[in-house]
Amino acid sequence: MRTLLLLLLIGLHLGAPIVKSEDLSFNRVRHFDAIHYKIGLRFDKKRNRVFGDSELTLRPLSKPLSYVELDARDIDFNSITDHDTGKQLEYEYNGRKLRIKLNETLRQFQNITLRFVYSARPRQGIYFIPPSVDGDKVLRSAQIWTQGEAEETHHWLPSYDFPDDKATTEQIIKVESEDDVIGNGKLLSNTLDEDGTRTFHYKMDVPHSIYLSSFVVGRFLKIEDRYRDIPLGYYIYPGGGEIAAKAFGKTKDMMRVFEDLTGVKYPFNKYDQTVVAGFPFGGMENITATTYADTEINMAGNGGAEIVQDLVSHELAHSWFGNLVTCRNWAELWTNESFASFMEAAYRERTNGRKDYLRKIRADTSEYLAYNAATEVARHGLFNTSADPEDDLTMFDPVTYNKGSAVVHTLREEIGDTAFWKGINLHLTTYRFDNVETKDVRETFEKASGRSLGWFFDQWVYRSGHPKISVRQRFDRRTGILTLTFKQKAVNSQVGNVLYHLPLDIFVETSEKQYRQTLLLSKKSQQLAIKTRIRPQLVEIDRDLKIPVKDLSIAPLEIK
Known part of the structure; x- marks a missing residue:
């Protein structure tokens, strides 16, 4: 992000x-492995409400399970059942944690699929954006989009909402007939329903942390491209083709470069990029479906091409990292x-x-x-x-x-x-x-x-903070020696004035010769003497910027 x-x-x-x-360790204690989320959703845009019919398949990690605890924030549950038997499951819920009692103890390597029928008016996780209008003209359609990172998915989906568990996902999302849905993975179907709505069915068959699961609902212009056999989709507002070309036109080259640098092929089956309104970040690397703030992407046409290039390359790089x-x-x-x-x-x-x-x-x-x-x-x-x-x-x-x-x-x-x-x-x-x-x-x-x-x-x-380095330079005419005195201290360190281990490249130039040496600065104060014979014209420390995170000050040359 x-x-x-x-x-x-x-x-x-x-x-x-x-x-x-x-x-x-800041890891979370986990007792089960989430295997697959099947997410069924429909919406009430007027009331900013989501209706869910979702499933979670899981199995114990090691010890038998009699209870399953999930993250779920302010969700109204109609029913929680064992999908295979259809039997109701008892549960306790305090508005944040959902504790489900299983009808039978689950042994290692045994799976269970839990079905949740529910509704919610999420304060986080899903965001309902009203349309932008000018009189009778709709400038941008209403939108619904998700933001999962860090832990917002459980505001609309009962889940294990922490990054250390990866599962496959499936999304079955019912929307108005003119709306598009951009989801994760492969689009299996796009069906016009008898009631005049439309249902999109996506499946992401590669395990991923649940914060990376996402969808965007709205009306977009889709520009299609390909990188090798990987379909690329650029979803922008109608009339935004020129901005899309400026913002996303280097996507294929970025994929090629990142594959070449890392030695790892792009690991997923598609890559979509979608602009939305009201997005609080520059972009979010939802798996196979990055979401961007429209204000950021629009900068590509307003003198901000370099900023947008960095943003687009950053989000794409998350496909690997x-x-x-x-x-x-x-x-x-x-x-x-x-x-x-x-x-x-x-x-x-x-x-x-x-x-x-x-x-x-x-x-x-x-x-x-x-x-x-x-x-x-x-x-x-x-x-x-x-x-x-x-x-x-x-x-x-x-x-x-x-x-x-x-x-x-x-x-x-x-x-x-x-x-x-x-x-x-x-x-x-x-x-x-x-x-x-x-x-x-x-x-x-x-x-x-x-x-x-x-x-x-x-x-x-x-360690927090960074080193602060001061350098005093003195040249002795009589001996022809340049003496550099280095002093270091830690800035904003959590552990006090600890010393850094800094291999610093030193470059000195006179009218006759150049000198290069490396000083391993590891003490509070150290000196380096270089016999230059004549007065130096230039002294540079770390001229190749090998250690950029430092506060470096060099005093004027003293001559004696």
Whole structure:
């Protein structure tokens, strides 16, 4: 998911708890495996109400099950039954958690399909958007769309609403005859019903976390394309063909580049992109069916082509980072968002060259540093111990996105291109259709590089803040020696003024010669002496931007 710039700059959430090691767990206790959701829905647009007839097939993970507990927020249940027997099931419900008593204890490897008939007027999860009209002219139809991340799906679907469980889904959605429905996976049927309504039947046969399940209802112009044998659909408002070409025209090239960089083919059977009104984020990577804010996509025709390109590449990158391989819990969200943000820069590098790649990394760093400078109180690390799925601003911020992108870049620089892209491929193939934690990412890149990377993840992923480095430069005419004095301290760290381990490239230029050295800055204060013979004309620290996430100041040259 890409957040809007406005959301990135507001809501300062402070005081994250101290994280001491990667052994901390934010996983949820789970007793069953959700196998398949069959979701039947119809709507009352006037009352913003949804009517559901849905099923969940599940099985115990290990121990026998007598009860099943699901997430369900403010749902009115008409009945809950065992699908196979038709028998009613007893249940307890407090408006947030649904506890169902099974008629018979379920043993390991036994499946049960629960059927729910219900209605709801969701406060989250499903959003009813009125039409846009000018007099008698309808400028945009009414819309209904979902937003599942972080945990909003259970506001309209009884479910296990946490990312560590993946299931296949099926959607049978009844709408007005002129409406379109864009859902997940393959469209099995689009049927005009006898009552004048229309029913769309989608099936997503690849397991995915339930927050990635989505649909959009409305009236759209569909522009079709293909990448190899993968159908692409661009759903925009009627008359928006020019905007669609500007916003989505590079989709096929992005897919090609991402496949080439990762060594992993696009993993799903289609890719749709739909614009909607009132969307609170820039975009959301619903599986096979990304949703965008129309205000963001319209920028493609108003001087914002580069912003829209980054947004579109970010959401597509989630097909690999977030949808194929998914964070196990919300503290691990960086494993989705930081890599997808980095892939924005990687696409620029492949299409525009290294200079534009570094420009994007530099811009990401600047946005994070500006955000971080707003307070002296510690924020969270990439491993986010303050993540709260009920408060977006604790998770979807410049730490997770912008700092994360720059840190992934630093990992690439630290272990080298070959090992980095090998690690990316290993990450995506090892955990294909699975969930990951930070320790899994670390171990994967250690395997790819043959190096121990605990120190790297400790300081860049688990620790909050960044290093502040000051450099004093003095040149002694008598000895011809340039002395550089480095001092470092931690900024906004949760664990006090700890020291960073920073391999800094030093570049010095005189009128006669250039000098390059590397200083491993690991102490509070260190010196580096370089015999230049004559006064240096230029001193640069980290000129190739290998470690962008830092606050660096270099004092004017002193001569004695």
